[in-house]
Amino acid sequence: MHIRTFRAANLQAALAEIRRQMGPTASVLHTRQVRDGWLGWLGRTHVEVTAGMSDEFPASEIPVSTTASPADPMALEPTGIDARDPSSDVSIRLRTDSSDDLPASLEVYRSELLQLGVPHSIAARWISSTASFQATLGDHSSPLTWAEPLQQTVARNIKIAGPIRTRPGHRHVVALVGPTGVGKTTTIAKLAAGFRIEARRQLGLLTIDTYRIAAVQQLKAYSQIMDLPMEVVEDPGDMQAALERLGDVDLVLIDTAGRSPRSDARIEQLVSYLDAAKPDEIHLVLSATSGLDSILTTLNGFSPARPDAMILTKMDETPHSATVLAALEQSATSDRGNGRSLPLSYVTHGQQVPDDIGIADADALAQQMFPSAVSRQHLEAA
Template sequence: MKIKKYLVRDMREAMQRIKEDMGPDAVILASRKVRGRGILGLFRPRRLEVTAALDEPRETAKVAAKPEPEAAHTASRRTYSRAAPELQFALADEDGRPPAVTQPRQWDKLSVHQELHEMKSLLNRLTSYNSAFAAGEGFFNRWEQFLTENEIDKEIITDIMKTLRDQIDPSDVKRYDRARLCVQNEIMNLVAPAYSDQDLGHVVAFVGPTGVGKTTTLAKLAAQYTLFHGKSTAVVTLDTYRIGAVEQLQIYADIMGVPLEVANTPSQLKDAVARHRNKDFVFVDTAGRPSHESSKITEIKTYLDSIDEPVQVLLCLSCNTKQRDLLRVLTDFSQLNYSALVFTKLDETEATGSILNLIRYSGIPVTHITNGQNMPDDIEVLYPKKLAKLLTRGAGLDA
């Protein structure tokens, strides 16, 4: 039996090297995590030492044909009669005495029993290891399935799973907590570059496709800043197309105690913003536009360009929209130079991976999420840590 040890980064590398070196018939006997030798080894990450074995077949001697019993007996007597004197002389001791008959040695039997015992022990260890390896793969497979069901992109899942396999020992009793923290850290690292600056500007415009909840989102955010943070706000709406849009917003404005103005032309919007220059925030509500109607989006741009100061544009998207359509909306509304995204209707879907996908794809942060109809409570500021917790919520994978 050929036995060899391998020092590798993970079990995947071990399986590949063993197969290349010893062939597909090799088996894994044991594995353990070790550090490098010497003082420098203390500061290096632990590696995996894997012991593998290959049972090499022994050559079997050819068995001679068995002679006829009577012929063999006669031949042996004749041969012994002729050769006996010479054999006795050759095998005799120096003093001429014939040699003593040698009895079978007891340690030969013990050696066989010991070898059988060692083989049985190796088989038991191999069975135990294979069971543990299968359980570990099951643990990782459940995590991969959870991320897939959350509709996270395959490329992102591949990056997360590589880190998970490198850092988590599936036999650890705390593997679930450690794995969840590992996945959360990986998500935060993926989106961190997009979250360099989340502060709202003085003028904030809400844009997006029809029906995503722009007006409700604006009202919730205005109420949060007015009622909970003591900020002075004003609201200007351009949405005079939708029936009841102005009346709906007027009700919200009256409840909050903030002024509401209606702008039917770019110049009216410019003047309205100028009148509220002393306010902390001026929130601008725009009409919903189908993303494929570029002329309608250009019309909104004309309004926003009339304002004499920088405008922060928030693109509102719905969580229950297919990712293919979300990517198209990003492209169609790009002429408005939006600087942040807002995801609405989280309460209407179980899969929230599209939030992570769009941040990774566009490099633009998602600053807020809405998750219900309650005014003004069902809106939250979103930052990397909260996003990571949101995406791992309900990950009951320790079963």
């Protein structure tokens, strides 16, 4: 792959020159704003764009230099970087497909997504789908801000399971599974408080997390505060008897011990408890602070438990949702995600019981794609 870095007064000029010199197959790899002058002071701001072209094009067809117009000292200036040696520019790792018809401001969003850790294939898919959908609306002019169309594209790809549904007089058993430290016990308490106080359901709590004494004590404290029956199960053979001892309740919430998704033996042990409990629903709990690799590993590792939905926790501890949403989308096609795209049921955003939990909302999650409104304004101004 041949890599060139261009400088121009603005992004639109840079992209136009890239397409003129490198053709429509060129890929935008990286963009940034830089300022001339001493330590960035007293200089002019301009845009630096790194673009790449496949090695299948002869090197002789790639212009090696261009002359700035005397009338425009800020005309495009290729820096002459040749990335046939991949070490010449780290941005080669951010390669994405490029489209001739993408608006310049939308290209900037793609660069931002890549910097946030979104895989290039998913970033390209989101961006191209946004542009295509906008074109189908019959309005060929670019919107004043691409933030909303992009968020709508991502939201359409988020599957939502909806909340746990119960009926008075019909026992519904729900188990929460997941790695250590994602907040399963606290989430159990939030769900229990919501169904007890707001939905006025009869509940029972059950835990198989006997590996951590603190976990049993924590759940027992919640059960006492909410005046709920609770059972501790240490062997799968005791599961049915424990469920019966909970009595005639509308909902049973089962807390499980955190398992490493890489430990087949521990996952098999978890499955034996679940087989004994025969839950109506199994929710996989994931932390929104986890990276893409960790989420895919978790989805694959817990696939033997056959989860029906996912709960995202710690949304208040992550600056943006772009990476986790990309991981959920990639899980549908990745072998490590086991080819399953699980829907989201709940999202938690703090430690307060029962306040900091809500039913998953695709639009709300997509609106948190970027770190802040300031970041979005910066993108639109580029």
